[in-house]
Amino acid sequence: MLAERRLLLAGEDDMIMARRHAREVAIALGFGAVDQSRIVTAVSELTRNVLRYAEGGRGEVLIREITAGSGGRGIEIIVSDSGPGIADLEMAMHAGYTSGRGLGMGLPGTKRLMDELEIDSALGQGTVVTVRKWRR
Amino acid sequence: MARVPIIQLDDLLIVTILEDIRDHDALALQQDLVEVLQRVSARGVLLDMSVVETIDSFLGRLLSEIAIGARLLGAATVVVGIQPALAITLVELGLELKGIHTALNPRKGMILLRRLIDGESGPGWSRAR
Amino acid sequence: MQDQQAAIITHRRQTISELETPVLQVWEGILALPVIGSLDTARTQQMNETLLQSIVETGSEIVILDITGVPLVDTAVAKHLLETITAARLLGAEVMLVGLSPRIALTLVHLGLDLGDVITRTTMAKGLELAFDRLGLRVVSRHAAPGAADRSPNPA
Numbered sequence: 001m002l003a004e005r006r007l008l009l010a011g012e013d014d015m016i017m018a019r020r021h022a023r024e025v026a027i028a029l030g031f032g033a034v035d036q037s038r039i040v041t042a043v044s045e046l047t048r049n050v051l052r053y054a055e056g057g058r059g060e061v062l063i064r065e066i067t068a069g070s071g072g073r074g075i076e077i078i079v080s081d082s083g084p085g086i087a088d089l090e091m092a093m094h095a096g097y098t099s100g101r102g103l104g105m106g107l108p109g110t111k112r113l114m115d116e117l118e119i120d121s122a123l124g125q126g127t128v129v130t131v132r133k134w135r136r
Numbered sequence: 137m138a139r140v141p142i143i144q145l146d147d148l149l150i151v152t153i154l155e156d157i158r159d160h161d162a163l164a165l166q167q168d169l170v171e172v173l174q175r176v177s178a179r180g181v182l183l184d185m186s187v188v189e190t191i192d193s194f195l196g197r198l199l200s201e202i203a204i205g206a207r208l209l210g211a212a213t214v215v216v217g218i219q220p221a222l223a224i225t226l227v228e229l230g231l232e233l234k235g236i237h238t239a240l241n242p243r244k245g246m247i248l249l250r251r252l253i254d255g256e257s258g259p260g261w262s263r264a265r
Numbered sequence: 266m267q268d269q270q271a272a273i274i275t276h277r278r279q280t281i282s283e284l285e286t287p288v289l290q291v292w293e294g295i296l297a298l299p300v301i302g303s304l305d306t307a308r309t310q311q312m313n314e315t316l317l318q319s320i321v322e323t324g325s326e327i328v329i330l331d332i333t334g335v336p337l338v339d340t341a342v343a344k345h346l347l348e349t350i351t352a353a354r355l356l357g358a359e360v361m362l363v364g365l366s367p368r369i370a371l372t373l374v375h376l377g378l379d380l381g382d383v384i385t386r387t388t389m390a391k392g393l394e395l396a397f398d399r400l401g402l403r404v405v406s407r408h409a410a411p412g413a414a415d416r417s418p419n420p421a
Contacts (some may be wrong), residue, residue: 016156018191034314037190041229091213099178109229126168159295173361214405216357223355224310227348239357 003028004064009081010057015047018061020099025075026065038113039133043104046079046129053083065084068130074115074134082126089119139190140165142172147179148249149211150242155187162198170204175207181206182248184242186217203235212237212252226253270285286312288319295323295396296358301334309345314353320356327399329351329392333364342377350383361385363392 007014014109021041025034039067043061050059059081064129066076086092096101114131122126140161143150149163149172169181183199185191191199203213214237218226226233237252239245286308287298296319300312312362330349335342345417350360361384373380386392397404 012158018156019156023189033219033221034224034310037219037225038192038228041192041225044190045229048192048194106229109193109231111229112228113225215355220314220357222320222355223317223352224313224323226355227352233355238355240320240326244324244326244357254301 001065002065002067004062007061007063009047009050009059009061012051013120015044016064018047021061022063022075022077025065026133029073029075029103031133032084033131039077040127042110042113042131043077043079046077046131049106049129050079050081050083050127050135056080056083058070063125065103068134072134076130076132077129078130084135085123085127086119087123089121090094092119111123139168142168142193144172144176144227147177147248147253148182149173149178149180149182150177150182152186153188154185155189157188162195163244166202166205170205173206173211178211181204181211181213181255182245182249183213184217184245185215186219186241188217188222189219191218191222191226191231191241193229193231195201196198196226196229196233198203198233200232203233207235212249213247214239214245214252216240216242228245267396286315288315288414290319290323290325290376291329291393292396292402294327294400295324295393296328298328299331299334299389300347302338304335304342304345306341306345308347313349316349317352317356320353320358326358327396328358328360328410329389329396330360330362331364331389332362332369333366333391334362335369337346338365338369338372340376341381342375342376343376347380347383359384361392361395363389390401 002051003025004024007018009015009018019040021063022038023040031039041058043125049060059079062078063078066074068074093111107117107119110131114133118126118130140151140154140157151169154161157252172178173181181202183202199215206213213235216239218238237248239248286298286300287416296316298312298316319325319326330346332338332346346362353360362380363386365385365387384395386395
């Protein structure tokens, strides 16, 4: 049974809780201190995006253990919201967005921290960001 | 609401950033610091991050803003106690902590502050970026 | 049995990592980091972890990063070096870059890369000289006749 935790995102307390859950799952998976920090910071950035920029600032966070075909273990975090969506995904992933404000801020930095990052977003359709990190 | 206390020690202000500090508390701290700096004309601010476990882009930017604001009011800012894992994460996140001097711990931070305030150019090259 | 093998492999990998990026305390307050070979992202990450841990353990405020053994410095490597320098600064340590060959210096110039306010020296010895100076230390010959001029460790 792989660990899985689901949280609703409605306020800052939920963001803090999501960070704590992510850290616990990361520790349980055996990630070192630096990787824990990367994972928790990524969660912080993604959940912050939802609270700040998604409509009504609500969303959902799913944190779970995953396994690869080869037997590798990792952590997967899915942050979703039903906000306005990101108009230009390519621009959002451009390095310049790290210092800017607005939807998708911090995404390039988050991508650097994690092994995999996928975004599903379209105007008016909300956003789903999935990140993964594997145990080395 | 956990208002972060600002402690005055001679011409220095000492602030210990709380673990998992809430956004509004961080912003309140920024405001409080500016008010206190103006009121007591402190020359230096020591920000202790030893118990902070996560520094994301919001907190990182706020630290820079605090330092820049302090400088406008004639005070140098030294941040201490950033954990190695956080330092690596901050750098990878691409956050540039502008205007901040850093030291390993409160003791070294105080020494650096004293040096910055007294304008010496002795050992240690930390300077605002 | 497989767990045991996995554990051995992990341990070996860690040993190799540590050997690849040794951090040496050459004096109280001064760390030296001689880098041999190419610098990629994974290696820089390992280097940063080892270096920062040493800074915390020794409280050193000066790091001499020697890249004499790094064959090629391009934009990616320069970025990695800057990350190491920035991370060390966050822990109150200043990094000095030594061992830039004239070729690498020219490469950086042609790439339009200015390493900003990073302190550089051509050799480890020169770096040490500056480090001692910054710490307010001086190397003096024990056998100098009284009144004789102090000799710096490196003639210009």
